[in-house]
Amino acid sequence: MQASGKLYQWIINIVMLVFTFFCIMPFWLLFSASLTDDMELVRSGYAFFPDKISFSAYHYLWNSSSDIIRAYSITVLTTIIGTTLGLTLTAMVAYPLSRLEMPFRNTLAFYVFFTMLFNGGLVPTYLLYTNYFDLKNTMLALIIPGLLMNGFFIILMRTFFASSIPTAIIESAYIDGAREWKIFYRIVLPLSTPVLATVGLFYTILYWNDWFNGLIYLTDSHYYSLQNLLNRILLDVQFLQSSTQAGSRNADIGANIPLAPMRMAMAAIGVIPLLIAYPFFQKYFVKGLTIGAVKG
């Protein structure tokens, strides 16, 4: 009995180790490619342990740093502002929806739900944000469109509020003289740290990884975020590869595009902060989801 249990443990551990290995491998390949000499990379391709280690890619990033550092700070800034704003607004919409006394509760909930299924399409969205809100080429274009509120997160939070905050607490706070605002930020929010951390992490990842808004709303490179910059470079490379229009001058265009190790190095410095942040968030992440499920 004991022996078979141990064997079972061993198998599980080995499976998990293999799985972990497969998760880490791509990152390792990325790091090692960023450390490979650029011409070596063309000659012999990607390797887990490069023959010739070269820091030239990181040198290049450091030397042409003004663009990269600006892009990095834009990413950090939009992530902080976006996550804070997004979390605040999501909680403020989700909480009333979780209260049974709320009038038109179902109608409003459906309104939120509806946005999860349908959207206006790219061109109308673009026209709205550029022609009516004038978001083109501003920082706000990276914060507001599509990211600030997300129907799924609202519903996730509403479910948590509805199932994990006992109505009795709210009622007793009310009897003790607290008003809605106070109940919300002194009672409900402190009890909801798991879901706040969960959704907060979702928002952080969304903002950190977002390149699409930058791609369509920005033409001014001043506001490019790191992911957007990286994505543009990759798209340009792809274009050079694939465009077969007769007489297209792929030849002359490639000069300004950084070589593969530089791109890998950019991806590497882009991913590090999230890798660091993730373990700290993770405990809330797990807890947040189970609490919602178990007590519901």
Next chain:
Amino acid sequence: MRKNKFVAKTLLLIVLAFAMVISACGNGDNKGTNAGNDGKTAEGKSGNSSGELKPVELVMVFPVGGEPKDLKLVQDEINKMTKAKINATVKLVPIGFGAWAQQKTLMMSGNEQVDLIVSGLGTYSQDVAKGQLLELDGYLTDKGQGVTEALDSLDPAFLNATRIDGKIYAVPSIRDLAADYGITMRKDLVEKYNIDTAAIKSLDDLDAVFKTIKDNEPDMIPTVKYGTSILDIYVLSYFDNLGEGFGVLPGYDNNLKVVNMYETPEYAEMLNTVRRWNQAGYIAKDAATSTETQYNLVKSGKAFSFISHMKPGIETQESRSTGKEMVSVHFKPAATATTNIISIMWSIARNSKDPERAMMLLNMMYTDKDFINLLDYGIENKHYVKISDNVIDYPQGVDATNSGYNLQMGWMFGNQSLSHIWNGDDPELWNQLAEFNRNAVKSKALGFTFNADAVKTEIAAVTNVQNQYKIALETGTVDPVSKLPEFNKQLKAAGIDKIIAEKQKQLDAWAAAKK
């Protein structure tokens, strides 16, 4: 009572939440520029009627491969010049090639101000069909005589090739408007192994060359792909691809009878050659999937040659791109088709706030030497220095990697032949290029632009099939004897015949209207 109060408060809360979103949007720091634009609109319009030129801002949108650092400096210089000449300022909006298709479409579909824009790049007929480009004939005769003269001095066929239903919606930049075809090889190795370049007359003469390289330089790939495959560009030496390549004109003539390129004996023959090369190991094993450019491959010393399209001065250009001295052998004569011409053009967008002034700016791009050189090479003594009257080079301490403005896209901005010659190029380059353009074989269908709207679904289906087979076949990765018929069968099932029939119909109508 209490309950009502609560209801009111919660409602307020929601309203507040939404109001925050909306007000945040409204408070964009773009107000200033917006007001500015409105002002300019009014000014521009009144300027037209009075004859006196009122100041306007023109927005010029073009694709780049990486935005240059000193773009703003160059823009300021340009503005000094345009302010003096046509009382307009220019805002340069470069867009990365990768993001081009999406951003261009979005910018054109809104009310965003776009005056001059690079059109072509494969979407000319769609853009015209969507009504996004202004008809230029009137503006050209009125304010753009310089453009017409510059193009017509080469051959009136070039400007006429842009006509759709008899109207001009874009003007091609003056560059290599035709292409000849051949192979570009590393010069040092050609000399080392005494390769007789004069003996190379066709693809089949290359076997011996590749064998020499393969035998003597075991680590080197004799030939690498250019574009997506070995033949990707080279097939155009046999066919006018009439737009997207489904339905082509063999020999740039074929009496205007459209055929399926993948069923022609020439194509099958080329595939056999490439397959033979692949079997002999003259092509990299990963050729079908590799994403490395031919330039990087040659630069790293891994590749010997590539087969491509060419123009005068190709050797120095490719030597610069690869960092190795290259030698080219041309074995297919120069030919030109509509696609060569409409690949890079300039248009005035429907959204233009002042089309007349935009045409005046365009006219400058075809006639004003100083303006062209500023756009092409940047500021004198900062981004380039003159080493003789019209030959230029990098200033001391500046090179391709640290120059603040090194677009090297003279072929895009209007009339390239007015620009300086870069050191190392033949001083007679622009004359050679003009001759090259004049003497190129003109396709019988020159000027025909296929409108694919009627067969959109078929094109999508056929493209899918093409993506499955084309690269594998054209890199010799699969055997054409069995795969080419399979490919053709699938193309038929996807509806390629319908595309060809539609193209033939349009081509016949075009030819009839031309008579």
